[in-house]
Amino acid sequence: MSTALDASGVAVPATAGAATPARLAARTRGLRKVYGSTVAVDGVDLDVPEGSVLGMLGPNGSGKTTTIRMLLGLVRPTEGEAQLLGHTMPDEAGRALPDVGALVEGPGFHPFLSGRENLLRLAAAEPRLSRAKIAGAVRDALERVGLTGAAGRRYRGYSLGMKQRLGLAAALLVPRRMVVLDEPTNGLDPAGTREVREIIAELHSAGVTVLVSSHLLAEVEATCTHVAVLHGGTVVAQGELAELLDSGNPALLVSTPDGAAAVNALRERRITSRLTPEGVRVDLTATTPPEVLETLVRAGVAVHEANRARTGLEDLFARLTQPEPDSVPEDGEAGV
Known part of the structure; x- marks a missing residue:
């Protein structure tokens, strides 16, 4: 995918216009974190627009969680700077964090206390929650994540999905300006995943900024307005989800009963194509739909539909983080 760099060095889609920059809920510049000889994050420039739902994507080890931890002030960067709600992190964490709810790397609670008792302890430490409102806030948070029935059970007896729900409840104890969720659907069944999606939608409707780190691409596509893709410890693309998807190479999706024959016929004409679950996806960068269809018909390949x-x-994620499968030579010949 073609990307460009703005004046701050941030990767943006090449199709992006010169619109007025959005206000940012979070921002990093040149963020770098080194553990011994391991570079976990290397020069991350990240923009999280205010009021957006930004999905942070990347393979395992791409630096997602480390970036989030530096953004929240949990880890001090080796180099670079991070700002959260206009405050420099970690030095001004005390001013930013009361307005931020976070679930990072799985929740941690007292194992011998119940879910309700754990939340009551956390609620008592909330600087913007009066003592008179603690019980109600805990009750509402438990109900919101579907844990009312299990609120009296000890945390050590919770399943992984229930632990995730309790961590989400902790992040939602009080109204927030920003919510950060690291793999929030980990361990959840399909019903729980749908509930998390609904909660994210509710937060977005209320104007809350949501930063979600996830490996579930379908969930990100269904819930997020913006996306940032990390690879090798740096941001390789970011921007509005719709613009990033529209900026990909033009392609034709061909429905045929013989996908392998179709790909072979197109490759003989040096037309890039590959099999997908939906059909044969043909890159139109160097060809046209009529040429593709003519090639297939001449090769005797039945075409049921083309769109x-x-x-x-x-x-998009595969092209940004993996080598193109068609770029690998086959049988000693150049890939096409």
Whole structure:
């Protein structure tokens, strides 16, 4: 995918216009974190627009969680700077964090206390929650994440999904300006995943900024307004989700009963294509739909349907973080 760099060195889609920059709820510049000889994060420039739902994507080890930890002031960066709600982190964490709810790397609670008792302890430490409102806030948070029935059970007896729900409840004890969720659907069943999606939608409707780190591309595509893709400890692309998807290479999706024959026929004409679950996806960068169809018909490949294909998030993610499969030579010949 083609990307460009703005004046601050941030990767943006090449199709992005010169619109007025959005206000930012969070911002990093040149963020770098080194553990011994391991570079976990290397020069991350991240913008989280105020009021957005930004999905942070990347393979394991790409630096997502480390970036989030530096953004929240849990880890001091080796180099660079991070700002959260206009405050420099970690030096001004005390001013920013009361307005931020976070679930990072799985929740940690007292194992011999119940879910309700754990939340009551956390609620008592909330600087903007009066003592008279603690019980009600805990009750509402438990109900919001579907844990009312299990609130009296000890935390050590919770399943992984229930622990995730309790961590989410802790992040939502009081109204927040920003909520940060690191793999919030980890361990949840499909019903729980839908509930998390609904909670994110509610937060977005209320104007809350949400930063979600996830490996579930379908969930990100369904819930997020913006995306940042990390690879090798740095941001390789970021921007509005719709713009990033529209900026991909033009393609044609061909429905055929013989996908392998179709790909072989197109490769003989040096037309890039590959099999997908939806059909044969043909890159139109150097060809046209009529040429593709003529090639297939001449090769005797039956074509049931052909439509312009929009880049999906899975395809975009693969192109940004993995080598193109068609770029690998086959049988000693150049890939096409």
